[in-house]
Amino acid sequence: MQALPGFRDFLPEACARRNYIFATWREVMRRYGFLEWDGPVLEPTELYRKKSGNEIVGQLFNFTDKGDRAVAMRPELTPTLARVIAANERQFKKPIKWFSIPQCFRYEKQQRGRLREHFQLNCDLIGEAGVEADIELIALCIDLLRAFGFARDDIVVRISDREFWTEFLEARDVPPEQWPQMLQAIDKSEREPRERTAENLGRIADAVFQTFAEGGTSARLQSLMQGLAARGLKEFATIDLKIVRGLAYYTGVVFEAFDRKGKFRALAGGGRYDNLIGQLSDGAASLPAVGFAMGDVVLGDLVDETAAASAQLAAALQTSPADIFVIIAKEDRRTDALRVVQELREAGWGADYPLVAAKVGRQFQTAQQLGARAALVFGDEWPQVAVKNLENGQQQLVPKEDILAHLAGLPILSPRARRSQVERPLEES
Amino acid sequence: MQALPGFRDFLPEACARRNYIFATWREVMRRYGFLEWDGPVLEPTELYRKKSGNEIVGQLFNFTDKGDRAVAMRPELTPTLARVIAANERQFKKPIKWFSIPQCFRYEKQQRGRLREHFQLNCDLIGEAGVEADIELIALCIDLLRAFGFARDDIVVRISDREFWTEFLEARDVPPEQWPQMLQAIDKSEREPRERTAENLGRIADAVFQTFAEGGTSARLQSLMQGLAARGLKEFATIDLKIVRGLAYYTGVVFEAFDRKGKFRALAGGGRYDNLIGQLSDGAASLPAVGFAMGDVVLGDLVDETAAASAQLAAALQTSPADIFVIIAKEDRRTDALRVVQELREAGWGADYPLVAAKVGRQFQTAQQLGARAALVFGDEWPQVAVKNLENGQQQLVPKEDILAHLAGLPILSPRARRSQVERPLEES
Numbered sequence: 001m002q003a004l005p006g007f008r009d010f011l012p013e014a015c016a017r018r019n020y021i022f023a024t025w026r027e028v029m030r031r032y033g034f035l036e037w038d039g040p041v042l043e044p045t046e047l048y049r050k051k052s053g054n055e056i057v058g059q060l061f062n063f064t065d066k067g068d069r070a071v072a073m074r075p076e077l078t079p080t081l082a083r084v085i086a087a088n089e090r091q092f093k094k095p096i097k098w099f100s101i102p103q104c105f106r107y108e109k110q111q112r113g114r115l116r117e118h119f120q121l122n123c124d125l126i127g128e129a130g131v132e133a134d135i136e137l138i139a140l141c142i143d144l145l146r147a148f149g150f151a152r153d154d155i156v157v158r159i160s161d162r163e164f165w166t167e168f169l170e171a172r173d174v175p176p177e178q179w180p181q182m183l184q185a186i187d188k189s190e191r192e193p194r195e196r197t198a199e200n201l202g203r204i205a206d207a208v209f210q211t212f213a214e215g216g217t218s219a220r221l222q223s224l225m226q227g228l229a230a231r232g233l234k235e236f237a238t239i240d241l242k243i244v245r246g247l248a249y250y251t252g253v254v255f256e257a258f259d260r261k262g263k264f265r266a267l268a269g270g271g272r273y274d275n276l277i278g279q280l281s282d283g284a285a286s287l288p289a290v291g292f293a294m295g296d297v298v299l300g301d302l303v304d305e306t307a308a309a310s311a312q313l314a315a316a317l318q319t320s321p322a323d324i325f326v327i328i329a330k331e332d333r334r335t336d337a338l339r340v341v342q343e344l345r346e347a348g349w350g351a352d353y354p355l356v357a358a359k360v361g362r363q364f365q366t367a368q369q370l371g372a373r374a375a376l377v378f379g380d381e382w383p384q385v386a387v388k389n390l391e392n393g394q395q396q397l398v399p400k401e402d403i404l405a406h407l408a409g410l411p412i413l414s415p416r417a418r419r420s421q422v423e424r425p426l427e428e429s
Numbered sequence: 430m431q432a433l434p435g436f437r438d439f440l441p442e443a444c445a446r447r448n449y450i451f452a453t454w455r456e457v458m459r460r461y462g463f464l465e466w467d468g469p470v471l472e473p474t475e476l477y478r479k480k481s482g483n484e485i486v487g488q489l490f491n492f493t494d495k496g497d498r499a500v501a502m503r504p505e506l507t508p509t510l511a512r513v514i515a516a517n518e519r520q521f522k523k524p525i526k527w528f529s530i531p532q533c534f535r536y537e538k539q540q541r542g543r544l545r546e547h548f549q550l551n552c553d554l555i556g557e558a559g560v561e562a563d564i565e566l567i568a569l570c571i572d573l574l575r576a577f578g579f580a581r582d583d584i585v586v587r588i589s590d591r592e593f594w595t596e597f598l599e600a601r602d603v604p605p606e607q608w609p610q611m612l613q614a615i616d617k618s619e620r621e622p623r624e625r626t627a628e629n630l631g632r633i634a635d636a637v638f639q640t641f642a643e644g645g646t647s648a649r650l651q652s653l654m655q656g657l658a659a660r661g662l663k664e665f666a667t668i669d670l671k672i673v674r675g676l677a678y679y680t681g682v683v684f685e686a687f688d689r690k691g692k693f694r695a696l697a698g699g700g701r702y703d704n705l706i707g708q709l710s711d712g713a714a715s716l717p718a719v720g721f722a723m724g725d726v727v728l729g730d731l732v733d734e735t736a737a738a739s740a741q742l743a744a745a746l747q748t749s750p751a752d753i754f755v756i757i758a759k760e761d762r763r764t765d766a767l768r769v770v771q772e773l774r775e776a777g778w779g780a781d782y783p784l785v786a787a788k789v790g791r792q793f794q795t796a797q798q799l800g801a802r803a804a805l806v807f808g809d810e811w812p813q814v815a816v817k818n819l820e821n822g823q824q825q826l827v828p829k830e831d832i833l834a835h836l837a838g839l840p841i842l843s844p845r846a847r848r849s850q851v852e853r854p855l856e857e858s
Binding site for chain 1: 431432433434437438439441445447448460461463465467468470472473475476487490492493494495496498500509513516524534546559562565656659660661710751763764767770774775777778780781785795798799
C-alpha cells in the first residue's frame with residue numbers, strides 16, 4: 001500500500017522541514033501583528049460553487065456525506081474566511097489582520113510544484129480600502145520570503161493594478177461583459193504566443209502591447225512603490241502590468257512573487273478583493289479586503305536551490321533528539337537512573353536512555369547517534385555519577401544530588417539556550 | 430451559511446488555545462526524545478477496512494474520488510503509521526520513537542467531548558517488546574497531562590493487561606474464538622448493568638466479578654508500577670483490570686487516562702499492539718509496538734474545569750498582537766515612521782501603526798487595545814521621537830538613530846525575553 005497520488009507522507013526530516021516553514025511564517029506574522037485563525041477542512045460544496053462557479057467542482061475532492069450533504073475538502077480558505085468574517089466581524093476592531101496555514105486540496109494533474117494537497121499561508125487585512133493596506137501586505141509578502149534567507153537577487157514581487165486595466169478598457173469602450181475575457185487574455189499573454197493574445201484581444205491588442213512596451217503604471221502603483229521604498233523594500237518589487245491574476249474577484253492591486261530566474265511557478269499571489277466578502281455573505285458583511293496566499297511546495301523547492309536559504313534551513317534542522325543520554329552500566333542502577341531521567345526531563349532537558357540492558361560501548365554509540373551533548377554513567381561509582389561532556393570528552397564524577405546543577409554549569413547548552421539557538425535563524429533573518 | 434455539524438471554526442482565541450495545546454504536547458515530546466512525523470489526511474479506504482473490518486466504513490467520511498479510487502478522510506493515524514513504517518523502517522534505528530498531531534474525522538453522533546473532527550496526539554514506540562517500553566509510554570502520557578497543570582488529584586491513568594485476561598480465559602477453557610466477545614463484555618462492564626455483563630460472560634461471570642472485587646494484578650503490572658514509582662509517578666496511576674479497550678488488536682498492557690472525578694470521557698488511551706504492524710503490512714515489517722493517543726477536545730474541557738490548568742492556559746494566552754505601537758502625529762512623518770516600523774520588525778519586535786490618518790488620542794487608544802508596551806510618537810520633534818513606556822507612563826525624547834538601542838534598554842520586554850516568558854509555563858510545568 002502507498003499514499004494516494006499527489007499526497008505526501010512526512011517522515012521526521014520532512015516534517016521538521018514543514019515545521020520550519022510554518023515557524024518561519026508564524027514569526028513574521030507575529031512581528032506584523034497578525035492573529036492566527038483556522039476553519040474546517042470540510043465545508044459545504046456550495047460555499048466554493050458560490051465563489052468560483054460550477055467549474056470549480058470538477059477540481060474538488062467533493063462527495064455526499066452520510067447525512068446527505070454535498071461537502072468538499074477545502075481547495076482554498078477565502079470562502080471560509082468570508083463566512084467566518086460575516087458571522088463574527090462585529091466583535092473585532094478594524095482592520096482585522098488574520099492569517100492561517102490551512103492544508104488545501106485540489107484534484108488536478110500533478111506537475112512540478114503542484115500536488116493534490118499543499119499547505120498555504122493565507123494573510124488577509126480586512127476593513128481598510130486604502131493603498132496603505134496594499135503596501136502593508138506586499139511588504140509582509142516580501143518579509144516572509146526574506147525570513148527564509150532570500151535576497152533581492154533571489155525573489156521579486158510583480159505588482160499590477162486591476163483598476164488600471166478596467167479604466168483602460170472603459171476608455172476604449174469595451175463593454176463590461178467582455179472585461180473578464182480581456183483580463184484573462186492579458187493574464188495569459190506571457191504564457192501564450194503573441195498572435196494568440198492579439199487574437200483574443202481583438203481591436204485593443206495594439207494598445208495593450210504598447211502599454212506593455214512602455215512599462216505602463218498608475219498613480220496608485222507609484223505611491224505603492226514609494227511606500228515600499230520608505231521601508232527599504234523597493235528592490236524586491238517591480239511594477240508589471242502583465243500580472244492580472246486569473247481569479248475574477250480581484251478589484252484593485254494584484255501581485256505575485258516569483259524566483260528571479262523564473263524557474264518556478266509563483267511563490268505567492270494575491271490582491272485586493274473589496275466586493276468578495278459582501279458577495280459571499282449575501283451582504284451580511286460588506287468589507288474591503290486585501291490578501292494573499294503562499295504555498296509550501298514551490299517555496300521548499302526554491303529554498304533547496306538557493307544556497308543561503310538552504311544553509312539556514314540546515315542550521316535550523318540541526319537539532320538532536322536528545323541533549324543528554326543516560327548510560328546504565330549496571331542494571332541494578334536502572335531504577336536510580338530512571339529517577340534522574342525523570343528529573344532531567346522535568347528540568348527541560350531532552351533526555352534518553354536504553355530501554356533494555358546493553359553493553360556500555362553500545363550505549364555510548366547510541367548517545368552519539370542521537371547527537372547527545374553529555375552522557376551520565378550509572379555504575380559502580382553510585383551514588384556518584386560519571387558525567388561525560390561528549391563534545392570535548394571531559395569526564396567528572398558528580399554526586400547524584402548535584403547532577404542538575406553540574407549540567408547547568410557545563411559548557412553545553414541549557415534547555416532554554418538550546419531552544420534560543422534553534423530559533424536564531426528566524427530572529428536574525 | 431455555517432460550518433458543517435461537528436466541525437469547528439477556530440477564531441483567533443480558539444486558535445491560540447489550540448496552538449497552546451500543540452506547543453505543550455511538542456515540548457514534552459521533545460524532552461522524551463520523540464520525533465514528529467505526519468501522513469496524508471486522505472488515504473485508501475482499504476487501509477482502514479484492513480485494520481478494523483467493514484464496520485468502520487459506516488463511520489468514515491469516505492467517497493470515490495475523480496480517479497475512481499475508494500478513499501477516506503483518516504479516522505485515526507495507526508494504519509498510516511503501519512504503512513509508513515513498513516516502507517521505511519530499515520532506515521531508522523530501533524526503537525523508533527515517533528509522534529504526530531493529526532486531525533482525524535469520524536461521521537458519528539455528536540456528544541459532549543466528541544465532534545466529527547478532532548486533533549489527536551499520537552505517540553508510538555516501535556521495535557521494543559519489553560515492559561520498559563510500556564513504562565516509558567505511560568510515564569509520557571502522565572507527563573503530557575502534568576504539563577497542562579494537572580496534579581495527582583486531577584487525573585489518573587488506569588492500567589490493565591490484556592494478557593492477564595487471555596491467560597484467564599485460557600485457564601478456564603474458553604475457546605479463543607469467544608475471546609473477543611468476552612473481552613468486550615469486560616470492557617463494557619463499567620457502563621452496563623451487572624446482570625447484562627453476567628449474561629454476556631456466561632459461566633465465567635462469577636470468576637470475573639471476583640477478580641474485579643479482589644483488585645487482581647499480574648507480575649507485569651507489578652513491575653510496571655515499580656517503574657512508575659522509580660520516576661515518582663506512581664500516584665498518577667492505578668492498576669485496574671476493568672480496562673480492556675474495545676479495539677481487537679491490543680496484545681498486552683492497555684491503559685486509559687481519566688479525570689479523577691470521572692466526569693469526562695477518556696483523555697487518552699492506548700496499549701501494546703505487537704502484531705498490528707505485521708498484519709497491516711502483510712508481514713513486510715513485523716515489529717512490536719506500544720502507543721497511545723490523546724485528543725484535544727476532552728483535554729480542553731478538563732483544562733477549563735481545573736483551576737491551576739486554566740490559570741496556566743490564561744497566562745500562556747496573555748500575549749499581545751503588538752509590542753510597540755508607532756503613532757503618526759503628523760502625516761508628513763509617515764514615511765519616516767514606516768522606515769522605523771520596518772526596522773523594529775526586522776529586530777524581532779511586534780510593531781504596528783495606523784494605516785490611515787487618525788487623531789493622536791485615538792492612536793494611543795489603539796495602542797492600548799493591542800496591548801502594546803511602548804508607543805513611539807512621530808511628530809514635530811522629528812528627527813527625535815517621543816518614546817512612551819505604556820506600562821509606567823514615562824516618556825523620553827530619543828534621536829531616531831538611537832531608537833532600537835533605547836527600546837532594548839527599557840524595562841519592557843525584548844523580543845527574545847518576551848518569547849521566553851510566553852514559553853515559561855511549559856518549561857516550569
